[in-house]
Amino acid sequence: MSKSLSSITLDSFDLAILNILQRDNSTPQRMIGEAVNLSAPAVQRRIRRMEEAGVIQANVAVVDPAQVGQSITIFVEVEVISETAELIDAAKREFASISEVQQCYYVTGEADFVLVVVVPTMNAYEALTRRLFFGNNNVKRFRTFVTMDRVKVGLAVPLPG
Amino acid sequence: MSKSLSSITLDSFDLAILNILQRDNSTPQRMIGEAVNLSAPAVQRRIRRMEEAGVIQANVAVVDPAQVGQSITIFVEVEVISETAELIDAAKREFASISEVQQCYYVTGEADFVLVVVVPTMNAYEALTRRLFFGNNNVKRFRTFVTMDRVKVGLAVPLPG
DNA sequence: CGCAGAATGAAAGATTTTTTCGCGTCAATG
């Protein structure tokens, strides 16, 4: 897991490749090559370069939560009491360490954190809130939004081109 | 793109495989086999079965937004005026069709929709709000949370085991 | 003009994925 965080420049070939991989990274390089007008080795070199530069951060399978018994997705806005760097960092680490917390963002506005939580039951969520919020004396308050429909889910980034 | 939405049962082998693929789906089946104590073909059959059943919904590359010029991630809570089925469905379709809307959830609570928006600049966000919210007369109000730190990002589902 | 650096494609080599096939297990059945 080595990271060369050297920011690289991407041309339209790279963007076209990314656009394909964002949707299906099991696409053979040969097909990608046909789509973008490059040979398979050229495609491969560009992919590896983007992986090393961190443009491609990961290659993952997307699992349907409902089919593995994790049918409840919840948004939580968290407001903290004190925003010292230490306490914020501690909160970031704690939230990030919880496997039920699928996503965590530190934000401006009427809240300080926004969490996406995935749990099997409301009981599990209730237990989590007790552990994570009531058990943390820097949490001023939190608001819960229970998802009824995951209208659009993904991590695809809109790409120029 | 055929989907057999037949819900299947997953054993501990399947869950172990999912856990690996959720983190890195470029892991060779041979290595997965070693990790879970199965042969490569057995792993392969299980993966294919889970893909056909929709347990695995997609295989994607995760792209770093900052490195493709989309450095701003924003949460938006949207509250609508009328919650008739037609209007809600129309809103779902509209939000889902916007490429800058990376994620969209229909939720209960003090808001009706939560959006995750990815844009290159605040100007682009401003333009999007005009088009999407001010230009939609069923939007009562919306609240914006600008992300300062993407503490944890992903789609990994917590798996039993 | 010529050279260095960077990227390409064709082809060969290495690895992985996929298929084939025979075996063992288990449950239902005669």
Added chain:
DNA sequence: CATTGACGCGAAAAAATCTTTCATTCTGCG
């Protein structure tokens, strides 16, 4: 109690993909 069929397994072969190698092209620049 034997038989049958469904099911999933592993070994091995076959097919496809990924990766490396290498000669070539193109560009910028001294």
